[in-house]
Amino acid sequence: MKIILKNLTKRYPNRNRKIKEDVIAVNNFDFEIPDGELIGLLGPSGCGKSTTLNMICGLEQPTEGKIFFGEDDVTALPPENRGVGMVFQSYALYPHLTVRQNIRFPLENRKGKEKLSNEEMDRMAEEAARMVQIENLMDRKPGEMSGGQQQRVAIARALVKRPRVLLLDEPLSNLDARLRLQTREEIRRIQKETGITTVFVTHDQEEAMSISDRIVVMEVGVVQQIGRPQDVYDDPANLFVAKFLGTPAVNLFDGRVEKRKVYVGEDAILEVPDVPDQPVTVGIRPEGFEPDEQGSLPCSLISVEVMGRDTSVVAKHPAFLGEQIRTIIDSDERPDGKSDVVRFRIRPNKVHLFVPETGERVRFTLPRKEARIAHI
């Protein structure tokens, strides 16, 4: 079931009554979610991602705009008539009911013609439980289970009524690091098996990047960029997206374009044939640095942190915006640490230029030869 969001807008009256202006939680969200895809809504807290999810769910009414599931306009429908399954951040499992009763709960609500027999409900509950592999825990109460198991029960309860759309609000935030990895793969598997169009909300970019078919990056109610995770990472629409995606974060420098060269401080690091002279903010991904004695960017070395496969070189540069430059390099290439200065060659495809005031992207054509090298 594809989901179409048309000019979706949500405004709240300001909590501070002296301010007449409304708070815009979601501003003009336009997006068509293809059938059967897993979509991650990503952004810092307060960016409107949860509000968007609640509007798709029907728990909140949009101020403007429309929501379609397939061809049906569901904007005015209450949640129970939309055919959505929702997994809450707190799981919201009823603590006094067993797992079986929890999963059966949505089915027991059905009335009239849709009413199911006891056996039918049990069969459907078992089926949903098998899907998330908790069929041996059916008689436990939520309090007797681990966080990961509770999460599965919550997913089973959302799936049992065979929803057209599955919604997950911060599904992994209550789990520890190891379970988080395991559970996100689990969510991916369940989504693939059922083929249900799924939207989930997260503030964790790694989580969103790793399992989503597409991610939507939001800030202060405005969609910043929509795309496949790798595309968004490689080709951020603006400074916010570039900063928000990637760990360690993108390294930002105060720079300028002069005579077709990008300068970071006094160091020219890159040739850009098609950009007019202007001040720019230069963003370089941590993996865009290569130690090279002839490199164009000299930095003062602070420390070398070995992480096994990779090495993180921490360095300083006068034009750097922030405390320390963090780079990720191959462990074989790591500097010996004898010298205080480390020189880097910069991979052109890992460099993004932005207008300093607006954060807008300044696009440039990669020099062909270097681009090819970068791909090897």
Place this chain on the structure above:
Amino acid sequence: MDKNNRKAWLYLLPALIFLGIFMVYPLFDVLVYSLEEGYNSASQTFFGYGIFNFSYVLRDPYFLQAVKNTFILVIITVPLSTGIALLISLGLHSIKPLKELFQTIYFLPYVTNTLAVGLVFMILFKKTPYTDGFINLIIQAFGGSSVDFIEGPYWAKMFVMCFYTIWVVLPFKILILTSALASVNPDYYKAARVDGTGSFRIFTRITLPMISPMIFYLVITGFIGAFKAYSDEVAIFGTDLNASGMNTIVGYVYDMLYGDSGGYPSYASAAALILFAIVLTITCINLLASRKTVTRS
């Protein structure tokens, strides 16, 4: 006894001494009094030990009346007050505008003195040579004939008594239940809405189980409080409760100690122990019943 253990007892000592003096010793003393036959408080003498005091109290018509009154009061007021408090707190929980104002209004009786409330009830219900009282005026307006609620028939007095007790215990119960309702995670209700649960089913399957520990607490303390009723009766019917036929068990104990017919600590102790046995039994029954119904998360 190792050193740590001795230290622990040392820390506990002050509390144990106070508990011993003010709790354990009086309890023990009451038991002794209740078994001393023919005790005379003036000469501090008695004939011997036995269970005569108990059999006397159990045959005393005033005591039997007091037991009957107390039981009627308990059986009527505890379920009614808990139920009404639940309805009012549900209302308070779901209204949005002026919520705090309403919560304050409903809590006011709690901070009002019992005797002051009693006075108001007297004005509402009492028949005097000048007026029949406010409630009687209403009854007459609807074509009924007036009833003397304070000195009239037994059922009328009992009605005022129950009405008064419910009125007095409501605020505390409402306070507890509104906070219990507010502490239920709203995600449960959202999840129920997404699954299309009807509001009655939400109430019976989610809200009630979630707040059941608090309801249980109110029922137990309500039973105990109602069994110990006394001051409310005095506030409405005056100190001679035996004469008005509205005495309670605690009132009987008080009368046996200090009332006009008082000076019998042995009878008072026996009556107090009988009350203790009744409250203990009821509380045990409550606890057993709660095991099956109360949800603990």
